[in-house]
Amino acid sequence: MKRSKLQTIFEQTILCVIFLFILFPIVWVFLMAFKSRGDILSWPPTFLFEPTFDNFRNILVGGSSGSATGATTVDFLGYFANSLIISCGAILLSILVGVPAAYAIARFQFRGKEDIAFTFLSFRFAPELLVIIPIYIIFQRMGLLDTYFGLIWVYQLITLPMIIWILRGYFEDVSVELEEACRIDGYGEFYVFRKIVLPLVKGGIAASALLAFIFAWNNFIFAMVLGGSDVQPITVGAMQFMTAEALRYGDMAAAIVLAAIPALLLAIYSQKHLIRGLSFGAVKG
Amino acid sequence: MGSILLDKIVKSFPDGTVALNKLDLHVWDEEFFVILGPSGAGKTTLLKTVAGLYHHNGGHLYIDGRRVDGVPPEDRNTAMTFESFALYPHLTVYDNIANPLRSPRYGIPRDEVEREVQRVCDLLEIGHLLQRFPKELSGGQKQRVSLGRAMVRKPTVFLLDEPLSHVDAKVRHRMRLELNRLQRELNTTTLYVTHDYLEALSLADRVGILEDGQLVQVGSPTEIYRQPVNVSVAEQVGYPRINLLDAWVEHSAGEWQVRPFGAGGPVLFFPVSDGAGTLDWGTGEHLLGLRPQSIRIHPRGSGLGVVPARVYVATPFVTYAIVTLLVAEETELTALVPPDQQLEAGEEVELSFSGSEFLFFDPTTHLNRQTPHSA
Numbered sequence: 249m250k251r252s253k254l255q256t257i258f259e260q261t262i263l264c265v266i267f268l269f270i271l272f273p274i275v276w277v278f279l280m281a282f283k284s285r286g287d288i289l290s291w292p293p294t295f296l297f298e299p300t301f302d303n304f305r306n307i308l309v310g311g312s313s314g315s316a317t318g319a320t321t322v323d324f325l326g327y328f329a330n331s332l333i334i335s336c337g338a339i340l341l342s343i344l345v346g347v348p349a350a351y352a353i354a355r356f357q358f359r360g361k362e363d364i365a366f367t368f369l370s371f372r373f374a375p376e377l378l379v380i381i382p383i384y385i386i387f388q389r390m391g392l393l394d395t396y397f398g399l400i401w402v403y404q405l406i407t408l409p410m411i412i413w414i415l416r417g418y419f420e421d422v423s424v425e426l427e428e429a430c431r432i433d434g435y436g437e438f439y440v441f442r443k444i445v446l447p448l449v450k451g452g453i454a455a456s457a458l459l460a461f462i463f464a465w466n467n468f469i470f471a472m473v474l475g476g477s478d479v480q481p482i483t484v485g486a487m488q489f490m491t492a493e494a495l496r497y498g499d500m501a502a503a504i505v506l507a508a509i510p511a512l513l514l515a516i517y518s519q520k521h522l523i524r525g526l527s528f529g530a531v532k533g
Numbered sequence: 534m535g536s537i538l539l540d541k542i543v544k545s546f547p548d549g550t551v552a553l554n555k556l557d558l559h560v561w562d563e564e565f566f567v568i569l570g571p572s573g574a575g576k577t578t579l580l581k582t583v584a585g586l587y588h589h590n591g592g593h594l595y596i597d598g599r600r601v602d603g604v605p606p607e608d609r610n611t612a613m614t615f616e617s618f619a620l621y622p623h624l625t626v627y628d629n630i631a632n633p634l635r636s637p638r639y640g641i642p643r644d645e646v647e648r649e650v651q652r653v654c655d656l657l658e659i660g661h662l663l664q665r666f667p668k669e670l671s672g673g674q675k676q677r678v679s680l681g682r683a684m685v686r687k688p689t690v691f692l693l694d695e696p697l698s699h700v701d702a703k704v705r706h707r708m709r710l711e712l713n714r715l716q717r718e719l720n721t722t723t724l725y726v727t728h729d730y731l732e733a734l735s736l737a738d739r740v741g742i743l744e745d746g747q748l749v750q751v752g753s754p755t756e757i758y759r760q761p762v763n764v765s766v767a768e769q770v771g772y773p774r775i776n777l778l779d780a781w782v783e784h785s786a787g788e789w790q791v792r793p794f795g796a797g798g799p800v801l802f803f804p805v806s807d808g809a810g811t812l813d814w815g816t817g818e819h820l821l822g823l824r825p826q827s828i829r830i831h832p833r834g835s836g837l838g839v840v841p842a843r844v845y846v847a848t849p850f851v852t853y854a855i856v857t858l859l860v861a862e863e864t865e866l867t868a869l870v871p872p873d874q875q876l877e878a879g880e881e882v883e884l885s886f887s888g889s890e891f892l893f894f895d896p897t898t899h900l901n902r903q904t905p906h907s908a
Binding site: 357423425426428429430431432433434435436437439444447448 | 547581584585586605606607609610611612613615617619621622623632633636637638639682686
């Protein structure tokens with residue numbers, strides 16, 4: 249169907265409105281990170297201002313937060329490192345466990361297969377608040393509170409289901425006959441998995457790991473309740489910019505901008521894999 | 534080298550379908566054995582069972598005299614091509630072909646791998662494709678690469694699953710010749726699966742007809758064509774499809790009287806002996822199988838034919854013509870004639886038949902009345 253010019257303009261306008269609506273908070277936070285305290289609090293809000301790097305300096309090298317009151321130092325880099333350790337650790341563990349699990353669910357017929365798969369999925373839609381108290385008690389007894397290991401473990405609730413469910417589809421797209429051919433070529437099952445199957449789902453592993461990483465990176469509630477001051481990630485750490493004396497908006501915005509960078513870099517880096525991964529099943533043969 | 538022996542092999546799937554039903558088969562050492570059957574007959578299942586990709590639920594399987602029930606595929610020393618080719622998409626043609634040689638099971642040194650890959654590439658004329666990936670190949674090229682991967686090692690048996698089904702007619706003919714030559718050169722026992730009877734008859738030392746998970750007939754290509762055990766084998770082998778007529782046969786005065794078009798139709802007389810041997814057709818009602826090739830068409834009034842007919846449709850192909858005839862305005866007959874025989878639709882003709890090419894089947898059991906049946 250040919251679209252009239254009017255229709256096209258209408259569609260574009262709608263898209264622009266949606267675009268603005270979604271992007272505005274991000275742009276606003278980004279601008280805020282470069283504003284002085286005065287500019288942030290001015291009313292009506294200013295779009296034209298003199299950019300400053302004070303906020304970044306505050307959180308990275310420490311110092312007063314622009315106002316006379318904010319003297320608390322926040323160990324931003326420490327939180328940042330915690331986030332990296334926990335998220336990367338959670339992803340690595342999830343890949344280690346999830347890749348074989350997804351393969352088993354995709355390939356083999358066994359009793360209760362779909363139930364197991366569904367149980368994994370249910371971890372995703374069970375509200376975190378529902379499980380946080382029992383987990384807290386269990387962790388307390390096991391001494392896992394305020395440890396990296398404990399957080400990595402509990403983050404499996406977020407990352408493992410995603411990896412298993414995304415990879416299951418990828419594994420199902422790999423023709424069984426490829427594996428059969430390789431068996432006949434004289435290779436054992438494990439070798440076939442490594443040599444034929446894994447290279448073919450590389451894109452899927454990258455895509456699912458990226459998505460899982462973003463969710464892990466953004467998690468707040470688990471880290472807030474189960475992680476003590478030693479292991480808190482940046483999502484929880486950023487709360488410390490809300491002090492009794494002042495809300496350090498500028499510092500918070502700067503922290504958010506910096507915290508978004510790893511996920512952004514990962515997304516750009518794995519874009520190739522994401523696109524390849526998404527079209528992999530479509531162009532078989 | 535290596536024989537294959539299937540002893541009452543049963544293969545059923547979890548959903549209850551029985552793909553192979555107590556199947557017995559003995560493929561001799563160095564034999565080229567072709568399994569012919571319609572789709573869904575269990576051909577691929579049979580190959581995969583021999584390869585060890587499927588575990589059979591009953592019976593015993595021997596390769597080269599060794600019982601291999603439960604032996605994993607990588608330890609059976611077979612080579613197989615798949616109907617889907619199953620080329621590794623992330624590896625180049627070279628790596629695809631070299632894959633069987635690099636298996637830790639064989640420990641073949643690098644330079645020998647290179648030499649062997651080169652050898653099969655020369656054989657299959659794919660040397661110029663070595664650095665390409667499977668998705669950059671045409672169907673015929675993929676086919677050859679998959680054959681190359683199977684032939685690069687010296688396996689006990691070759692298992693070929695419809696290796697020529699996806700290539701165009703010209704390539705198919707050439708590949709058929711090549712396969713023939715390869716088999717003679719390599720002398721490796723080959724189990725070959727196809728639904729194309731021409732492939733089967735032209736390549737095989739022996740042909741096995743697979744139907745519903747059982748071999749209904751095993752024999753040389755000539756036997757299969759000349760003495761099919763039942764109607765369905767006769768229908769599968771030969772093109773155009775064999776004519777089946779409700780015939781009536783009587784025996785009197787030292788002659789066979791065959792009425793191909795029923796008790797009231799025209800009668801053909803045959804001496805009891807046709808020179809080659811005594812004919813014994815048995816009297817009564819028969820299902821008469823008449824190959825289109827055994828029907829001769831003569832101009833009406835020439836006195837050469839015995840049954841009057843009318844040309845219904847004549848379809849000329851360059852090297853032959855397929856003619857549909859109407860006998861007594863109701864029975865259709867298909868005949869294959871030389872292309873130089875000009876026939877027009879509606880033309881009145883008369884037909885003659887060669888009695889030695891008649892096939893008589895039991896009208897109820899559909900079994901061939903002239904071949905001995907093993908139970």
